[in-house]
Amino acid sequence: MVKRILKIVLFSVLSVVLLLLLFYVYVSWDFNQRAKKSYTYDVSVPKISYDSANLVLGEHLSVIKGCRDCHENDLGGRVLIDDPALGRLVPPNLTKGENGIGSQYSHEDWVRALRHGVGPDQKPLLFMPAHETANMTEKDMAALIAYCTQASPVTRSLPEIEIRPVGKLLNFFGKMHMLPVEIIDHDFVPLADMDKRVSPEFGEYLAVSCTGCHYSTFKGGSPQIPDSPPVADITSSGNLARWSEADFIQTLRTGKTPEGKIMQNEFMPWKMTSAFTDDELKSLYLFLKNQQ
Incomplete structure (x- = not known):
């Protein structure tokens, strides 16, 4: 009886392993096919000036x-x-x-x-x-x-x-x-220029750079890279519910939150955001503050 149970368990384990292996073989094949796919896009080149x-x-x-x-x-x-x-x-x-x-x-x-x-x-x-x-x-x-x-x-x-x-x-x-x-939305038609005065619209334009980690909802969640910390919610349902504009700017300039947490640059690139101008950070704050 015990031997029979062990055989069933072993067979089940081997079956699961085989199914997982076959699944990965498919995933790998699928990725390789997609990585080799050819894409043709007509592009409009803006005037490049070196002034x-x-x-x-x-x-x-x-x-x-x-x-x-x-x-x-x-x-x-x-x-x-x-x-x-x-x-x-x-x-x-x-x-x-x-x-x-x-x-x-x-x-x-x-x-x-x-x-x-x-x-x-x-x-x-x-x-x-x-x-x-x-x-x-x-x-x-x-x-x-x-x-x-x-x-x-x-x-x-x-x-x-x-x-x-x-x-x-x-x-x-x-x-x-x-x-x-x-x-990517390959049919997107870019603007010729952007009004870069403080506004939620300018903030939305800038916030695209946040979506790589915080997702398109800006609500964060599980990290995209394994062994990284959870990604923060940067909308009004997260930290911005408590942070003032000054708090937000200080955090992105110094890497230190109002609560005293020191952010690691490899997980939250505050050394990059520290280069934003005041108007850029204010606009980003306005946009994210309006996200529910």
């Missing part, structure tokens, strides 16, 4: 859009994450130095990457958060491209990006977007 005002704006955008958080301050790229289960995530060298994409990308390629998450080969750019730059105005897009294309050449040898089992599973379940091309 000083435009380059200053582009530099500012490279900080508040997180470009330098991922690609390093010199835009030369780095290994952002190398986890045996999740994958090796490697934002590339954006400059015209050796191994940099800057010498290979045309202005059309830059727009295609930033608006659609697609490379010059028409294949998806892995882990490139184009869903956070797709809505940029023509003016901001032009300034960011101008700044990136004139960056000092950096020569840096980097390994290839590699999405491993956990990364593929998280992507399959929509928990981590390894293929942002799939979640």
